[in-house]
Amino acid sequence: MNKGILLILVMLLSVSSLAQAKEIRFAMEATYPPFEFTDSNNQVVGFDVDLAKALCEQLQKKCSFHIQSFDSLIASLKFRRFDAAISGMDITPEREKQVLFSQPYYENAAVFVTEKGKFSSFEQLAKLKIGIQNGSTHQKYIHDNFPKQATVPYTSVQHAFIDLENGRIDAVFGDTAVINQWLVKSPEYAPLGDLVKDVNYFGRGYGIAVNRQNVELRDQLNQALDQIKVNGVYQQIHQRWFN
Incomplete structure (x- = not known):
């Protein structure tokens, strides 16, 4: 078998196994209240944290949260250090060239x-x-x-x-x-x-970013987002942090 084809197959299998993993490793920059920040007990909390936990529960997976500087989040996904980034990240055309985004989960300006x-x-x-x-x-x-x-x-x-x-x-x-x-x-x-509200920068809202090859995880997150919007969990989380 051609070495190039073999390498592609190995990469695809690796991405698929990540999507099927029992844990989703979320990266975030945790100084961005009310989306993500550390509380008085040094625990990471916020809208994005509660949202990620709800998605993991819907997908029957565990969540873990890993603190990174904001400008390193996309690189950490490209090098597969983490599975997803949820950190008040605007969906923009430039970022879409580097990572895949879920559907928007929060309207932004x-x-x-x-x-x-x-x-x-x-x-x-x-x-x-x-x-x-x-x-x-x-x-x-x-x-x-x-x-x-x-x-x-x-x-x-x-x-x-x-x-x-x-x-x-x-x-x-x-x-x-x-x-x-x-x-x-x-x-x-x-x-x-x-x-x-320029759509090239802010108008499309926040999205959860994943490696460009991890289509399966992106689709799972989208399905889970749809489900928690239907069952009312999303509204409860939104009200908790923004009402």
Whole structure:
């Protein structure tokens, strides 16, 4: 048998065995409340965590969660270090070239946040500093559409919030749910301008990413998502974290 064909067969069998495994190893960047973060007991919790557990229960599999930096999640899937990534990850055309995504499980938009009353429009930030999470769609959106805008990359959006509070940057650009969660404890700040819903960056929503060859696992996750939406489990999880 041709060595190239044999290698392909081995790879396909390997991917199939991963999909049939009794455990799904989820990678995530756990400083992104309310989607994933560590609680006072140092346990990883959040909407994505509860959602992943519900999917595993539906599929009769175990879940495990592994903390990674956000900008390393796709690489970890490509090298099969983990089976899936669930970490507030926007489905974008560029990412779809590298990984497979489940159907969207959360509708998403982005927004700028600044000190309340300090600015009246995004244009006033043109020569100032905007904090963004490294490797995020927010970073790509700014770089693609406003290449001259000064930005400061952070490994976590929470670090950007700290620098905003300390006056080191002038605004943060991030997901509406994450920013709204932060604003509850920081009422002296407020969103600036309209929500950003560009479909090339944010409009399609969050998806669960898997290795491009792991179609079987992607399909299993989609089926489980459909089932927990029908049986009401998804709505219960959503209400727990967003109501």
